Amino acid sequence: MTARRGELAANLAAVHERIDRACLDAGRDPAELTLIVVTKTYPVEDVVILAELGVREFGENRHPEAGRKFAALAELVPDADVRLHFLGGLQTNKAGAVARYADVVHSVDRVRLVEGLSRGALAAGRELGALVEVDFSGEPGRAGVAPEGVGALAAEIAAAPGLRLDGVMTVAPLGVDPASCFAELVAIGGRLRAVHPAATMISAGMSGDLEQAVAAGATHLRVGRSILGERPEMT
Numbered sequence: 696m697t698a699r700r701g702e703l704a705a706n707l708a709a710v711h712e713r714i715d716r717a718c719l720d721a722g723r724d725p726a727e728l729t730l731i732v733v734t735k736t737y738p739v740e741d742v743v744i745l746a747e748l749g750v751r752e753f754g755e756n757r758h759p760e761a762g763r764k765f766a767a768l769a770e771l772v773p774d775a776d777v778r779l780h781f782l783g784g785l786q787t788n789k790a791g792a793v794a795r796y797a798d799v800v801h802s803v804d805r806v807r808l809v810e811g812l813s814r815g816a817l818a819a820g821r822e823l824g825a826l827v828e829v830d831f832s833g834e835p836g837r838a839g840v841a842p843e844g845v846g847a848l849a850a851e852i853a854a855a856p857g858l859r860l861d862g863v864m865t866v867a868p869l870g871v872d873p874a875s876c877f878a879e880l881v882a883i884g885g886r887l888r889a890v891h892p893a894a895t896m897i898s899a900g901m902s903g904d905l906e907q908a909v910a911a912g913a914t915h916l917r918v919g920r921s922i923l924g925e926r927p928e929m930t
């Protein structure tokens with residue numbers, strides 16, 4: 696076993712232990728939680744090791760890095776049945792390209808993006824999952840729609856050919872208590888499910904706040920640093 700393989704295996708096990716403990720505290724079944732391992736900025740060699748360790752849900756946040764990495768993974772581990780979650784800000788003119796390789800896009804926050812993803816999914820003959828990204832900071836320029844805007848954007852996704860409305864996502868803003876932010880997201884997700892019963896995903900919780908997300912009722916956790924290590928400065 697290489698040093699990196701040992702390190703990734705140990706970190707992955709530690710994160711699963713954190714999730715199990717948080718589930719125990721919250722009276723939840725760990726089977727309700729899906730861990731998405733966020734490999735952005737890390738090389739495809741790490742993705743391959745993680746796939747060999749049994750990881751099947753991967754997150755990336757940049758095009759074209761995400762597409763390149765997953766094409767390489769498909770060649771290196773052809774029988775790994777993996778799912779790619781696209782998490783990052785996405786320019787409308789890149790939506791078509793991302794729709795060709797992503798399985799779920801967590802960061803849908805405007806109608807133009809819905810249109811671009813829908814066109815791309817149709818052109819590729821694929822069905823693409825889409826989550827409404829919700830912003831609880833109220834700051835202009837931040838990704839995500841305000842809570843009041845979720846219903847309208849969700850209706851656009853649900854009506855868009857090639858797209859499947861899967862649920863809601865948030866990144867807790869700095870300086871805001873993640874627990875209250877995730878509780879609000881779960882409440883919004885519940886109201887959405889009353890209208891769109893299949894939209895069951897609640898994507899919340901990262902390396903620093905996954906316990907709060909489990910306690911609030913998240914279904915999907917997006918964890919990078921706790922498994923892969925601190926990322927080099929992003930430029």
Ligand SMILES: *Cc1c(COP(=O)(O)O)cnc(C)c1O
Pocket residue numbers: 733735756782783866901902903917918919920921
């Ligand atoms: C990078 C990223 C994550 C993972 O964050 P860590 O702090 O590395 O666990 C989760 N969600 C989104 C949207 C990200 O961009």
